[in-house]
Structure formats: structure tokens, C-alpha cells
Amino acid sequence: MTDLDALQAVLGPGARPVRHALTGETGIGLPPFTDHHVHLHLIDAAALTAGGIAGVVDLGGDPDALAGRAAGTPRTAYAGAFLTAPGGYPSGRGWAPDAVVCAVTSASASPGVAGGARTAVDEMADAGASVIKVVLHSGGPALADDVLAAILDAARLRRLPVIAHAEGAGMAQRAVRAGVDVLAHVPFSEHLHGETIAAAVADGMAWISTLAIHAGSPDAAVARTNLERFAAAGGRVLYGTDLGNTQAGPQPMGVSAAELSALQDAGIRGPELVRTLTDGWPGLSVAGLATFVPGTLPDDELALPGLLAASRVVPAEELLDIAR
């Protein structure tokens, strides 16, 4: 086995030994990383590229503010506001100003109807959203089934996927049944039935990890078990931290070793672990960027999260292949 084979066995086919053209450092080159769940209005986004994150998906923010920054770094895709029931989550939360919440009051499929499902989707799509975010939260006012179905129909018309914040008993199951494309968090409120997990995998649903926000809570073990079963059945898992959420304490501005360790605990290892970071997102271009990881492959797989957390984003042309 050559060094390259050994590297790719652990980090996947995109890994290669490199030298940084400007600094002369040697290390590992990887495709650019994406954090698939952040809230930019709550963090200092400029720090993320130094921490190894080339692209982000903002899953709840002011669509007009986000429209202005798509070309900056990190590269940004976004959902815009949370589509929720009047007074429903996250209305009134300190971290969710009015512009971040869009109340949907009817299942109207006609454009231009105030409070209608179609109008809400059009508003986000017209503001440049590449995904529509809906709230399925069992505490407080919730979207009715016909309103949820109308949001999904309207999103299909705009060719946008739908992502759900599912929290509380039955909510993840409801998202799977309705045909939602992505869950913003690995389900953490209850252990899912095997049929629900099998249906999610069969439908090609993706789950965003956000495991580290549950540290110190009983939700952590529930999320780990659900993810273990989903991933073992072939489900698509995306790295995401919910950056801006500080319920488990401050998070690092960049690749999170805690998030990667929690993914490893759920059985997502080696190339599968790296793939959660390098998987793409509709409307998000990280072309021309690359990940530079200083140093060499650790002998202990459990040291991998720490190594990857030392990554930084570089222009792809600054990484030179080291001849073997």
C-alpha cells in the first residue's frame, strides 16, 4: 500500500498529500468543506474559512440580509425565514427577530395571497433561497397538514427542496410521511420506528447531524441511536453544527471536533465521515476552493476529528501535489 492508498483509505478518494505553495507547509489536501446548518446573524462568519469551512447553508435568517452576502466567504446558500404557524416556533425567541419568522396562515396555492403557503414560498424563492425551511414543532401552534402539503407543492413548483425543523413526539415521522427532503437535525426527541427510518432512507432523505448541541442532554443518546440506524441503512448524512445555537455552550468557529467525534460515535467513520463535510448543496458553489489540513494522518482514528478541526480553506491552486 502506498502513502496515497493509505491516505485515501481513511479520508476518501479526494485526499492527497500536498505542499502549500506560499508557506511551504506539507499536509493533506481535501475537497472544500460545508457546514450544512448555521445561522449567520448570530455568529462572526468571517472566522469560518480560517477554521476550514468553505461553504455554509443558513437555515433561518433574514432573507434580504442573506441575499447580499452569497458571493462572500464562506460561500453561502440559505433558506431565508422559518415558515411556521402564526405564533409558532421560533416566534418570540430572543435569537429570532421578526425577519427570521414567516407566519403561514393558509394552504392557498395562489400567488399573492397574504399568509398563503404559495406566497410564503415565493417570497423566499424570490429572495434567492435554495431551500425552504418549515417548522414541525409539537410545542405551541403548528402548521396544519394541508398547509404543510401546500408548502411542499409550492416548493416543487420553484424546484426547491424542503427542510424541516422536527422537534417533539411524532414530528420527524410527520416530516417523513409528508415527503420532506431534509431534516435540519438528526431526530432527537424520541427513538424512531424502524419503518420510519426505512422510509426516510428509501425516499433519499438527508439528515443534518447537529449532534454536539445535545452534549450533556439525554437527547444526545436518542440522536446517536437514530443516526446509527439511519446511517447503517444507507441514509445520507450531512455535517452541520447549528452554529449560532449555544445551548451546549460556545461552539468553535470552524470545523468542530466535537461534532465529528459524535458522528464517529454513531458509526460514521473514515471516508463516510469526510463525505458528510464534502457533500454538496443545491445552489451552493465552493468551486475553486480546497481544504488544507496541516500535518499527517494520525495512527489512531479517534484523533481524526482533531486533525480535521485544524483545517483551513485555501484557493485550490495553492495546493501542490507532492510527487510520490
Ligand SMILES: [Zn+2]
Ligand atoms: Zn438552526
